[in-house]
Amino acid sequence: MTQILVGLGTCIFTVCGQLAIMAPVTHQEIAVVVAIWGLFGSIGAAVGSAIAGGMWNNILPSELYKRLPDESRNISATIFSDMVMQMSYADGTPEREAIVGAYADVQRKMVIAGVCFVPLCVACVWVWRDINVRKLETEQTRGNVW
Numbered sequence: 001m002t003q004i005l006v007g008l009g010t011c012i013f014t015v016c017g018q019l020a021i022m023a024p025v026t027h028q029e030i031a032v033v034v035a036i037w038g039l040f041g042s043i044g045a046a047v048g049s050a051i052a053g054g055m056w057n058n059i060l061p062s063e064l065y066k067r068l069p070d071e072s073r074n075i076s077a078t079i080f081s082d083m084v085m086q087m088s089y090a091d092g093t094p095e096r097e098a099i100v101g102a103y104a105d106v107q108r109k110m111v112i113a114g115v116c117f118v119p120l121c122v123a124c125v126w127v128w129r130d131i132n133v134r135k136l137e138t139e140q141t142r143g144n145v146w
Helices: 001-022 027-067 070-081 083-088 094-115 118-126 133-139
Strands: none
Touching: 001 027, 001 118, 027 070, 027 094, 070 083, 070 094
């Protein structure tokens, strides 16, 4: 469900963001503003990936170590780095429950970190100008369709 909400939010923000940056500029400036928009979008994605990767690699191993049974703690680093080994434990075993619990805990913390950026996004949207696009249709360059 979280992925669906993220996808919807991303879709809406992407379309609205592109419209907001293209509406106030002339036809000749569209390519430049879309390129700048893409540049800052890529920078934001890189920052988000760095934060998520840092959280994943720093929180998951220790959380996995804490949750594993005593007899499996010595191989927690191997379990962390090997997806096949993680999947080899049957559902319901203490090891599998520890793995699922550690993943859930890290995912919860990552969602909390992402939600902390929502006020910044809302503030950015709040300062967008309200542009009457219908009025712009008559003023800006229109192409001919043959």
